Amino acid sequence: MIKKRIYLSAPHMSGNEINYINEAFETNWIAPLGPNVDAFEKEITNYVGVSEAVAVSSGTAAIHLALSLLDVKKGDNVFCSTLTFIASANPIIYQGAEPVFIDSERDTWNMSPQALERALKNAAKKGKLPKAVIVVNLYGQSAKMDEITSLCNQYNVPIIEDAAESLGSTYKGKASGTFGKFGVYSFNGNKIITTSGGGMLISDDTEVLNKARFLATQAKNPAPHYEHSETGFNYRLSNVLAGIGRGQLEVLEERVQTRRLIFEKYYQELSHIPGFQFMPELENTRSNRWLTALTVDETITGISVTSLLENFAAENIEARPVWKPLHLQPVFKGTQYYPHCENNSISEQLFTSGICLPSGSNMTEVEQLRIISCFKESLKLMV
Ligand SMILES: *Cc1c(COP(=O)(O)O)cnc(C)c1O
Numbered sequence: 001m002i003k004k005r006i007y008l009s010a011p012h013m014s015g016n017e018i019n020y021i022n023e024a025f026e027t028n029w030i031a032p033l034g035p036n037v038d039a040f041e042k043e044i045t046n047y048v049g050v051s052e053a054v055a056v057s058s059g060t061a062a063i064h065l066a067l068s069l070l071d072v073k074k075g076d077n078v079f080c081s082t083l084t085f086i087a088s089a090n091p092i093i094y095q096g097a098e099p100v101f102i103d104s105e106r107d108t109w110n111m112s113p114q115a116l117e118r119a120l121k122n123a124a125k126k127g128k129l130p131k132a133v134i135v136v137n138l139y140g141q142s143a144k145m146d147e148i149t150s151l152c153n154q155y156n157v158p159i160i161e162d163a164a165e166s167l168g169s170t171y172k173g174k175a176s177g178t179f180g181k182f183g184v185y186s187f188n189g190n191k192i193i194t195t196s197g198g199g200m201l202i203s204d205d206t207e208v209l210n211k212a213r214f215l216a217t218q219a220k221n222p223a224p225h226y227e228h229s230e231t232g233f234n235y236r237l238s239n240v241l242a243g244i245g246r247g248q249l250e251v252l253e254e255r256v257q258t259r260r261l262i263f264e265k266y267y268q269e270l271s272h273i274p275g276f277q278f279m280p281e282l283e284n285t286r287s288n289r290w291l292t293a294l295t296v297d298e299t300i301t302g303i304s305v306t307s308l309l310e311n312f313a314a315e316n317i318e319a320r321p322v323w324k325p326l327h328l329q330p331v332f333k334g335t336q337y338y339p340h341c342e343n344n345s346i347s348e349q350l351f352t353s354g355i356c357l358p359s360g361s362n363m364t365e366v367e368q369l370r371i372i373s374c375f376k377e378s379l380k381l382m383v
Contacts, residue, residue: 002316003315003316003370004316004367005316005317005318006316006317006318006358006363006367006370006371007318007358007360008190008291008318008319008320008356008358008359008360009190009191009192009290009291009358009359009360010190010360010362010363011189011190011194011196012255012360012361012362013244013247013248014247014248014250014251015247016246016247016250017243017244017246017247017248018247019247020036020242020243020244020246020247021240021243021244023035023036023243024036024239024240024243025240029239030238030239030240031238031239032057032217032234032236032237032238032239033217033236033239034239034242035239036239036240036242036243036245036246037055037236037237037238037239037242039242039246040055040237040242040243040245040246040249041053041054041055041200043246043249044185044200044202044249045202047175047249047252048167048175048177048178048183048202049174049175049178050175050178050183050202050203050204051203051204051205051206051209052202052203052204052205052206052209052210053200053201053202053209054200054201054202054209054212054213054216055198055199055200055236055237055242055245056198056199056200056201056216056235056236056237057197057198057199057234057235057236057237057238058087058186058188058197058198058199058235059087059162059164059184059185059186059187059188059199060087060090060091060186060199061199061216061233061235062182062184062185062186062199062200062201063087063088063091063134063160063162063184064091064094064095064233064235065201065212065215065216065233065235066091066132066160066181066182066184066201066212067091067092067094067095067097067131067132067160068095068215068233069182069208069211069212069215070131070132070158070160070181071131072092072095072097072131072132073095073096073097074095074096074097075096075097076095076097076098076130076131077097077098077099077100077123077128077129077130077131077336078092078097078098078099078100078130078131078132078133078134079099079100079101079102079116079119079120079130079132079133079134079157080092080099080100080101080102080133080134080136080326081101081102081104081110081111081134081135081136081138081143081162082101082102082103082104082325082326082327082337082347083103083104083109083110083136083138083322083323083325083326083347083350083351084136084138084162084323084326085164085323086326086329086331087164087186088134088136088162088164088326089101089134089326089332092134097131098335098336099326099332099335100119100123100130100335100336100337100338101325101326101327101332101335101336101337101338102115102116102119102133102337102338103115103325103337103338103339103340103345103346103347104138104340104346104347104350105144105340105346106280106346107144107280107282108138108141108142108143108144108280108282109138109139109141109279109280109293109346109350110135110136110137110138110141110142110143110144111135111136111143111144111148112340112346113144113147113148113151114340114341115338115339115340115341116133116148116151116338117151118338119338120151120152120154120155120157122338123155124155129155129156129157130157131157131158132157132158132159132160132181133148133152133157133158133159133160134159134160134162135148135159135160135161135162135179135180136162136164136165137161137162137163137165137166137169137176137177138165138323139165139279139287139289139290139291139293139356140165140166140168140169140176140192140259140287140288140289140290140291141166141169141279141280141281141282141285141287142166142169142170142171142176142282142285142287144282145161145171145179146172149179149180158180158181158182159179159180159181159182160180160181160182160183160184161176161177161178161179161180161182161183161184162184163176163177163183163184163185164184164185164186164188164191164199165186165191165192165290165291166287166288166290167185167191167192167193167252167288168192168193168252168253168255168256168288169256169285169286169287169288170285170286171282171284171285172284172285173284176288177202178202178204181203181205182201182202182203183201183202183203184199184200184201184202185199185200185202186198186199187199187200187241187244187245187248191290192252192255192256192259192288192290192361193245193248193249193251193252193255194244194248195237195241195242195244195245195248196241196244197241198237198241198242198245199237213236214232215230215232215233215235216232216233216234216235216236217232217234217235217236218232218233218234219231219232219233220232254361255288255361256286256288256289258361259288259289259290259359259361260287260288260289262289262292262359262361262363262368263278263289263292263359265368265372266278266292266294266357266368266372269372269375269376270294270372270375270376273301273379274300274301275296275297275298275299275300275301276294276295276296276297276301277294277295277297278292278293278294279292279293279294289359290359291356291357291359292356292357292359293322293354293355293356293357294354294355294357295349295350295353295354295355296308296353296354296355297353298353301379302379303378303379305321305352305353305354305355307378308355308375308378309321309355311374311377311378312371312374315370315374317358317370317371317374318358319355319356319357319358319371320355320356321351321354321355321356322350322351322354322355322356323351324351325345325347325348325351327347328348328351357371357375358371
């Protein structure tokens with residue numbers, strides 16, 4: 001008999017979403033604007049502590065809007081973390097600009113300030129500073145924002161914080177996503193909270209975010225007819241989906257607690273085994289632990305990530321490798337890349353040795369035990 005599938009990160013409704021959706025139906029607000037959209041934006045600004053938020057159709061759309069607002073265009077460079085989902089970088093291509101990929105460091109698995117510094121120095125020397133730096137907070141762990149912010153300020157380059165995976169995380173007590181000129185959240189189906197699909201662009205610059213709203217609704221100039229002086233997008237979030245978001249936001253804090261407990265359980269059961277190293281949590285940060293990730297040193301454990309993944313697949317458990325670095329993706333062949341230090345590419349090591357374990361907040365204790373025993377069985381450590 002095939003065992004029930006355990007997903008990496010499945011949607012987890014609170015139950016209250018349906019009330020907001022019903023309200024949208026009852027008032028016939030079935031549109032990419034309406035009271036749920038306005039309220040969801042307000043609730044996000046209150047939760048993370050920023051001035052303004054614009055609800056959009058995806059995290060990718062939010063990054064694209066941020067780049068448009070920073071006037072990124074053909075011939076420009078944009079720096080971006082290499083160890084991430086491709087959605088972090090695709091909008092650079094939409095704008096006709098070129099990405100330059102920056103490696104990770106070991107403490108957070110995120111953008112290496114050391115590599116960033118070399119890249120900025122080099123860019124300044126060539127007289128071609130990037131138009132923006134896209135910093136990703138992987139699996140919920142915040143990057144070293146103090147170091148990165150100070151470098152970017154030194155060169156006067158704006159930061160877009162891709163916090164698609166880190167809503168609910170904090171860095172030195174401040175919400176993840178609030179450190180750059182722009183912050184981006186995603187509510188895709190696998191994220192810590194979801195609207196099935198959706199995203200949010202945040203900033204303390206109210207004026208610029210009003211412009212984002214304008215661009216996201218086809219850039220309609222005020223006129224009785226349809227008047228356009230710029231190219232816009234159709235990027236707003238549906239009022240129905242914003243209703244899901246409102247119900248989800250009510251339980252975000254609970255979801256973070258649950259994912260952290262899931263991490264703790266894995267850690268208790270597996271961290272003592274030599275050769276396995278869990279993704280660290282930087283001091284003075286709180287990760288939402290969106291996904292529990294760890295590295296496998298095959299020379300010590302005797303088992304490869306590939307075999308582990310095969311064993312999980314045979315048990316109908318969805319585990320995944322760590323993101324493949326973007327500078328290694330065929331679509332970005334030939335793109336500039338700055339490793340952590342010359343001849344030491346941390347992201348490549350994390351990719352070949354890393355694995356993400358199922359971490360959904362609605363996973364049962366029994367299911368997690370199934371994963372842990374599959375893991376131990378793979379190592380022949382079962383007693
Ligand atoms: C999910 C994700 C995105 C894209 O969000 P969508 O809402 O799916 O467009 C961007 N960056 C990272 C790091 C992500 O994990």
